[in-house]
Each structure stands twice: as C-alpha cells, then as structure tokens.
Amino acid sequence: MKITFYGGAGEVGRSCIRVDGKETTILLDAGVKLAQQNEMPLLGKEGFGDIDAVVVTHAHLDHCGYLPHMYSQGFTGNVYATKPTLELANVIISDYLRLSKPKDVSKHGTEEMVRHHRFLDYFKSYRIGDFEVKLYPAGHILGSAMVELKDTATGESLLYTGDFNMRSTRLLDPAYTEHLKADTLITESTYGGDADVFPPQREVLNGFISSIKETILTGGKALIPSFAVGRAQEVLFILNDYMRSGILPQTNIYIDGMINKAMRIYRHNVIYCRDEIQKQILMSEDDPFKSKFFHVVKGRQERGKIASGNESSIVVTTSGMLKGGPIVKYLQRSAGDPNSKLIFVGYQAPDTPGRKILDGERTIELDGKQVKIEMKVEQYRLSAHADRQSLMRMISRIEGLKNVVIVHGEPQKIVEFSKAVDKKYKVYTPSLGSSIEL
Ligand SMILES: [Zn+2]
Ligand SMILES: [Zn+2]
Incomplete structure (x- = not known):
C-alpha cells in the first residue's frame, strides 16, 4: 500500500490522502x-x-471543499x-462557491459532483474495486465517519479517523471504538499538543452558561x-x-448564515443523532430543532437592525x-461595547482574525475596516475534536496496529504528539506532498 499526502500533512486544512x-x-x-x-x-x-x-x-470544507474543483476538471x-x-x-459547498467564486469551478462540474454522490451506511462493508470499505461513527459532526480500507488483493488494512470526538455531545454519540482492527492508523492531531488537556465538559459548560447569563443581565x-x-x-x-430550564434568562437567540439550513438537514437526518434526541422529537411536544427562542435572521436589513439595536441577545453565526x-x-x-462578549467555541486557525483576537490583538481588520x-x-472548549488523552486512547483501541500516521495538526502539535505515542508503533509524520510505502 502506498499513501500520498496531497494536503492536511503538517497543517490543518485541505485534507486529501491518496x-x-x-x-x-x-x-x-x-x-x-x-x-x-x-x-x-x-x-x-x-x-x-x-x-x-x-x-x-465529513462535511467540513477542509475535507470536502475540493470536490467541485475535481469534477469541474473532469x-x-x-x-x-x-x-x-x-x-x-x-x-456548505454552495456557500463556499458563492463567497469564494473559484475560477476553476463550473456549474456543470458541481452538477456532476452531485450526480456522483453515493451514500454509505455505517458498519456495512462495501466494495470499491479491490478495496473493502467500512465507515464507523466519528462523533465529530452529523454523519462524520472514520474510514476502514482493506485491500483484498494484499490483505493490508488502514483506518483513517478524519476528525473525531471521543466524548458524547448534546447531539451525537462519541466515536465508535469497539473491535477496530487495522495495520495502519492515519489520525488527526488538532489537539494533540502536550498542553491539550480538555477540562471536564461539565466545567466548560458551566463557565459558558454563566458567562452568557452575565452578558444578558x-x-x-x-x-x-x-x-x-x-x-x-x-x-x-x-x-x-x-x-x-430557567437557568438562562429568556432572550432571543438569533441564528444567521448557513446554520439554519444545516439545522434542517440535522432535523431530517435525526436518526444519525443520539437516541435521546430522537425520543425527544417523537415523545414530546417540544421539537428542540424549532425552539421558540430561535430566530432565523432573514437578510441584510434584519441583520443590520439586530446588530445596531440595543437589545440584549445571543447571536450564533458564521x-x-x-x-x-x-x-x-x-x-x-x-x-466597542464593554458589556458585550465575543465567545469562541471552536478551532481558530493561525493568521485568521479569530486567532489574532484570541492571541490578544485588539485592533483587527474586518472586511477592510479597522x-x-x-x-x-x-x-470555551466545546470542541468536537479529541484531546491528547483521547487521541492516545483511540490508538490503544486498535487491534493489530503497527503504524501510526499523524496528520491534520499544526506542526508543533504533531511533533509533540509523535513523541508521546508508544514506541511499539512505527510513527510517521508525513510532510506535504510526500508518500509512504507500507
Ligand atoms: Zn471537521
Ligand atoms: Zn478537519
């Protein structure tokens, strides 16, 4: 088996492994x-x-955004x-195309991409040429999967984690880790650094909720x-x-951007969510996807009104x-309002305005304005990724494992993580464009 890293090696972004x-x-x-x-x-x-x-x-752009480019190029x-x-x-691809307008993507290519969609279920074996392919839940976002590949011609096997989460969240069960078997693991390492120890989820949630409460009050x-x-x-x-439950004062929660569209897809694929969510929809009057507190912002005018109004509220947006x-x-x-708060809950890539603000910069260029x-x-680390300890746990759960390949992490994190992996495995930290023969 030969594995070539076209992207996502020594970086977070453009994951693409041949x-x-x-x-x-x-x-x-x-x-x-x-x-x-x-x-x-x-x-x-x-x-x-x-x-x-x-x-x-899974459906994050750093894992699927290149598809329309490929189909447009034949x-x-x-x-x-x-x-x-x-x-x-x-x-998310149509949103990406609308905002980025890449020159090498055509309407025909995008249609071809959709025409070539093939759905796979978790836990079932499929044949793609000589490969046997099986997907397992990854606990990262709705539908996210880890991919097992077995080359039936040679018997070699590989497990690719994509992005994964070992803790259950409000909507999803954690990554599946029973009876996994592979010669080679390709794992993400977004939070694989020595300092990447996530505090208990309860603690994070309490902090998050009391911070929001303070802002509203x-x-x-x-x-x-x-x-x-x-x-x-x-x-x-x-x-x-x-x-x-009354812990947070009742306020409008404004939802802006593509979030609501994605929410609708979550709702109609609720069978991929945790059992509790499915039961909640079936058994109770309250559909959690359609809360009375949610207000979907319709267009620029309404956005401007909410943004410049004095109403205390919560805004969740892209x-x-x-x-x-x-x-x-x-x-x-x-x-400019010291009573308002900017609350980060996800990964901030280097050089983005989000990362700069987190790192302490207080004058930022946004949309050409200072x-x-x-x-x-x-x-608040409401992360959808595994921290150092969870990454290690995933490695230890795989039977017959010989090789650990570390991708999808900032260079420093990959170095730190590679040193922490048990010496009984052969560890690879591939660079962009490189290949490994196994
Ligand atoms: Zn992701
Ligand atoms: Zn990713």
Whole structure:
C-alpha cells in the first residue's frame, strides 16, 4: 500500500490522502484550506486521472471543499460518504462557491459532483474495486465517519479517523471504538499538543452558561462565531436547554448564515443523532430543532437592525474564525461595547482574525475596516475534536496496529504528539506532498 499526502500533512486544512492499493486507488477526503488565498491539495503530476473514487469523512470544507474543483476538471469517479455528510456538503459547498467564486469551478462540474454522490451506511462493508470499505461513527459532526480500507488483493488494512470526538455531545454519540482492527492508523492531531488537556465538559459548560447569563443581565450581546455545521447546532441545543430550564434568562437567540439550513438537514437526518434526541422529537411536544427562542435572521436589513439595536441577545453565526460572513457585521457594531462578549467555541486557525483576537490583538481588520475590540473576549472548549488523552486512547483501541500516521495538526502539535505515542508503533509524520510505502 502506498499513501500520498496531497494536503492536511503538517497543517490543518485541505485534507486529501491518496491510497494506492495493488489495483485500486482511493482518495480519502478532498478538502480546501481557507486562507488569505485559498489553498488546494497538491495533486502533483499524477493528477486525479487514475483515482477510482473519493471517500469523504465529513462535511467540513477542509475535507470536502475540493470536490467541485475535481469534477469541474473532469473527474468521473464516485464520491462515497454517509447521507448526512453529502447533504451537508452540498450546503456548505454552495456557500463556499458563492463567497469564494473559484475560477476553476463550473456549474456543470458541481452538477456532476452531485450526480456522483453515493451514500454509505455505517458498519456495512462495501466494495470499491479491490478495496473493502467500512465507515464507523466519528462523533465529530452529523454523519462524520472514520474510514476502514482493506485491500483484498494484499490483505493490508488502514483506518483513517478524519476528525473525531471521543466524548458524547448534546447531539451525537462519541466515536465508535469497539473491535477496530487495522495495520495502519492515519489520525488527526488538532489537539494533540502536550498542553491539550480538555477540562471536564461539565466545567466548560458551566463557565459558558454563566458567562452568557452575565452578558444578558448586563444588557450586552453575546456573539458566538461558529462553523455552519457542527458547533453551531450543539451550541443552539445547549442554549435552548438552559433557557427552557430557567437557568438562562429568556432572550432571543438569533441564528444567521448557513446554520439554519444545516439545522434542517440535522432535523431530517435525526436518526444519525443520539437516541435521546430522537425520543425527544417523537415523545414530546417540544421539537428542540424549532425552539421558540430561535430566530432565523432573514437578510441584510434584519441583520443590520439586530446588530445596531440595543437589545440584549445571543447571536450564533458564521464564519467560525471571523473570516467574513455575517459575524463581521455584528462584531463591527458590538466591538466597542464593554458589556458585550465575543465567545469562541471552536478551532481558530493561525493568521485568521479569530486567532489574532484570541492571541490578544485588539485592533483587527474586518472586511477592510479597522475595528477596536473593547468587548470581552472568552473561549470555551466545546470542541468536537479529541484531546491528547483521547487521541492516545483511540490508538490503544486498535487491534493489530503497527503504524501510526499523524496528520491534520499544526506542526508543533504533531511533533509533540509523535513523541508521546508508544514506541511499539512505527510513527510517521508525513510532510506535504510526500508518500509512504507500507
Ligand atoms: Zn471537521
Ligand atoms: Zn478537519
């Protein structure tokens, strides 16, 4: 088996891994890296002419955003993933195309991409050429999967985690870790650093809720930037729960950007959520997806009114790292108000405005305007990823494991994590564009 890293090696973004079996070639993920200039996987001179199929782990752009580019350039293989992944991918890819307008993507290519969608269920074995493919729940976002590949021609096996979470969340069960078996593990390492120890979830939640309560009581706005898919839905469910139980004062929760569209896909794929959520919908009058506290912001005019009004409220909106999106508008208006708060709940990539603010910068350029941040800034790790200890636990759960390949992490985290992995495994920290032969 030969594995080539077109992206997501030594970085977070543009995950794209080529796996050459004896007869069949599969691409695991096809993501983009959103940066000042968006970066694409480095496919090199092989291109994708000889790739038989793509398997996508989940609907975040760093794992699926490259698909429309591939189909616009003539890729004809199928793209395999769970049903919610492909449905959510459609939503976030169309948003990405609308905002980024990449020159090498055509309408025809995007249609071809959708025509080549093939749904896979968790836990079932499928054949793609010589590969046997099986998906397991990854606990990261709705439909997210870990991919097991077995080359039937050689008997070699590989497990690719994609992004995963070992703790259960409001909406999802944790990553599946029973009876996993593989020769090689390719694992993410977003929070694999020595200092990446997540405090107990309860503690984080308490801090988050009392911070929001304080903001509401002092008449400010709580701005929560979030990816459209994943954190946003979790945060909305948490807020709804605490408001219903009376712990949080009742206030409007404004939902802006693509979050509501993604929410609808969560709702109609509720069978992929935890049992409790399914029961809640079936057995009670209250549909948690349609809380009376949620208000979907319809368009620019309403956004402007909410952003500049004095109403104390909670706003959950995109983009998660403050690189454009409706959050910019809210932030420009609230930044100078010391009673308001900017609350980070997700990963902030280097060089994004979100990361700069977290690192202490208080004058930030947003949408071409210099904005002085006088509002409070806080961070709560409601992360959808595994921390160091959970990453280690995943490794220890895999039977027959020989090789551990570390991807999807900032360089320093990968170095730290690789040193911590048990010496009985052969550890690889591939660089961008490199290959390993196993
Ligand atoms: Zn992700
Ligand atoms: Zn990712």
